[in-house]
Structures are given as structure tokens and as C-alpha cells.
Amino acid sequence: MLTIGDQFPSFNLKAVTQNDHSEGFPSVNEQDQSGKWKVFFFWPKDFTFICPTELISFGDLYSEFQKRNAQIYGCSTDSDYVHLAWRNSHPGLANLPYPMLSDIKRELSESLGILHPSEGVCLRATYIVDPEGKIRHVSVNDLSVGRNTDETLRILDGLQSEELCGCNWKPGQAHIKAA
Template sequence: SSSVASASSPGSECSSTSGSGPWCCTCAATEIAAFGKLDKEFKARDAQILGVSIDSEFVHHAWRSAKDELRNLPFPMLSDIKRELSQALGILDPAAGVAQRAAYIVDPEGVIRFVYVTDLNVGRSPDEVLRVLDALQTDELCPCNWKQGDETLKAA
């Protein structure tokens, strides 16, 4: 079982407290629509996307109302308005008061297995997050640029 989360603005996270939850991935604003388009792919891997941002639920509603590509997102958007999660993850820029763009994959036991943090002016690739999720779910050694269906490495 897995979860994936996508953030609706810089700073995101997903967690499993039960130890048997889904995988989780996170990301930021410009990636929301792209993660939405891949939602079925993530669900096929027993992963749940969650959108998380430092904005309020009212801002999230306004985005979804104003932008056609966000109107029918197939996953929830969560608010980190107090910035507690962003600060705990070390991605909060205290000077700017915003979180860096970040994506995380959290395994069913609640362990962060993948972290992808970029500067505010650089977006992330939902396809890359999906590729890494595939690699993590093999529980095998995957080489650089490995894709689902490719051979894995054998430890010597």
C-alpha cells in the first residue's frame, strides 16, 4: 500500500501513522495539474497524491475555481498555513516566508524514502517522481535512469 502527495504551492508532505498506509509523494503549485493528470498512474501503484501548501483552504478553493486545469483535481489539497510542516522538513525560507519547492515519497511505514527540493524558480517533474516510486517499490537495486520493466542490478 502506498501514498503520493503533491503540493499546491511550495512545501508538501504526506505521512502514514498506521505503519501500513500508502506511499506518499509531495510537490508544489505548477506541478499540481501535471500530478492530477498522472493520478491514475499513482493509484495503480497503490499511491495517494496529496496536495500541500502554505496557503489557506480559501486560497486553494480560489485556485481551483479560477484555473480550469485545477478545477477537477482527483486528490485533496492540504494547508500548512502555520508553516509547521515546512519548517520541520527544513524547506521554509524564513526571510521570504515561503517554502522551497519540494517533493517527497513516504513509504507505508511513514519513512521518507525520496526528497526532491529545488529553488523557487525550478519546478519538478511528476514523471520523475513516478519513476522513483516505481524504483522504490521494486525493493531492488535500480541503476541510474532505471524505468519500470528495465533490469535491476544484482548486488555482488
Template structure:
């Protein structure tokens, strides 16, 4: 699995960005939004139970990530058509403000090292990638355990200070000063 200091691998994936059939799809690459921080989170499968709770929670925080010059990308191994059908069907996903990327060939999740070896789906991996495409944070949960998007936002805030941030540090708190 890629870790802190690794470079985000190249990718070029079809994404669902809307439920409007005329504008539903868009290509997203590792060069998209090159000047921004990237929050990339992977989930196992569409039309499941834990996944929409996480996706909706990232969606609810999307404007806060945007305020911090970050874009959010959600990724699974489902096709863009399955993503679109799920967004149209699930009330919490209809107005999702970020792209749902389709890693149908499993190349991106394999390059990240987050493909479950037996199930062949993404683990619940979360990465924070800086504008230079360097991975600065990685977290992976078991398939059955949802993650905390507020913690991802807190870590992004800490990384953007470029300072030493103690345990449970929150934006606005004092940072550590080495003596």
C-alpha cells in the first residue's frame, strides 16, 4: 500500500458528477485540479449500507474542504453507470457535490494498494494528497467499519499549518513550538 511521502499514481477515470443525463459524466485524472489538495476516499460497493453514510458525510463537508482549497474524489470499482443509478435512487446521493470515480479495471485501487485481496473491491481507504501530488495522510478501515470525515478535515487543517500539531489539535488551537 502506498504511504506517506509516496507520489499519487497517475489515473484517468470516468466519473459521475451529476444525475442530469446530458452532463452526468466527466473524465478525472491525476492532473485535474492540479493546484489543489485532494481528498480521495474509496469504498467497497455501491448499493450497500455503510458506504452511503460515509459518502453523504463527505458531501456534507464538501464546502469546508473547498474552503481549504481541497477537492474531494470518491472512488469505487463500480462502473460509472452503477454510480449514476445509485445516485438517482438514493436520496442522500442525488445532490452529491463531488465526483464519484469509476475504477472498473481496478488499476487505480491496485496502484494505491487498497484492493481487498479476496473480495476484489476497494478497502475503505482515505488519502490526503497535497498540490504536488505527494500523499500526506493515509487511513484504511475494514470493510465493515465506516470512517470519520470530520477527522479527515481536522488532519487536512493540521497539514496545512505546516507546523507541529499535538494530539486532538483543532483548527485555531495553538501549535507546538520546539525548544
């Protein structure tokens, strides 16, 4: 599995960014949103139970990530058409403000090393990538446990502070001073 300090892999994936495909599905690659921090989160399958809670939560915090010059990308191994159908059938997903990426060939997921060994779907992986494309944070949950999006935002704040951030540190609190 790729980890802290590794370069995030190159990719070129179809994205769902709206509720119809009249304009097609745009392609997204690692060079898009150049100069921004990027948060990639992966989920196992569309039309499941834990996954929409995560997608909705990232959508709810989208403006907070934007304030921090960070672009969110959600991704699974489902196709762009499955993403679109799910988005249109689930009221909480209808207005997601970030792209849903389709890694149907599993190229990005395999490059990252986050495919479940027997299920062949993505683990619940989250990557925070700095503007130079370097991985600065990785967390991976088993299929049965959703991630904490507030914690992802807190970690981004800590990374961007470039200071020493103690356990449970929050923005506005003092940083640790090295002696």
C-alpha cells in the first residue's frame, strides 16, 4: 500500500459531477486542480448502507475543505453509470459538490494497494495529498466501519499548519513547541 511520502499515482478516470450525462462524463486526472491539496476517499460499493453516510458527510463539509484550498474526490470501482444511477436514486447524493470518480478498471485502487483481498472492492481508504502530489496522510478502515470526516478535516488543518499538533489538537489551540 502506498503511504506517507509516496507520490500519489497518475490516473485518468471518468467523473460524475451532475445528475445527467447530457454533457458526458468528464475525465479527471492527477494534474487537475493543480496547486491545491486533494482529499481522495474510496468506498466499497454504490447502493450500500455505510457508503452514502460518508459521501453525504464529505458533501456537508465541502465548503470547509474549499476554504482550506482542498479539493475532494470520492472514488469506487463502480462505473460512471452506476454512480449516476445511485446519485439520482438517493436524495442525499443528488447535490454532491465534488466528483464521484469511477475506477472500474481498478487501476488507481491497485496502484494504491487498497483493494480488499477477497471482495475485490476498495477498502475505506482516505488520502490527503499536498499540492506537490505527495501523500501526507493515509487512513484505511475495514468494510464495516465508516470514517470520520471531521477528523479528516482536522488532519488537513494540522498538516497545513506545518506545526507540531498534539493528540486531539484542534484549530485555534496551541501547537507543541519543541524544546
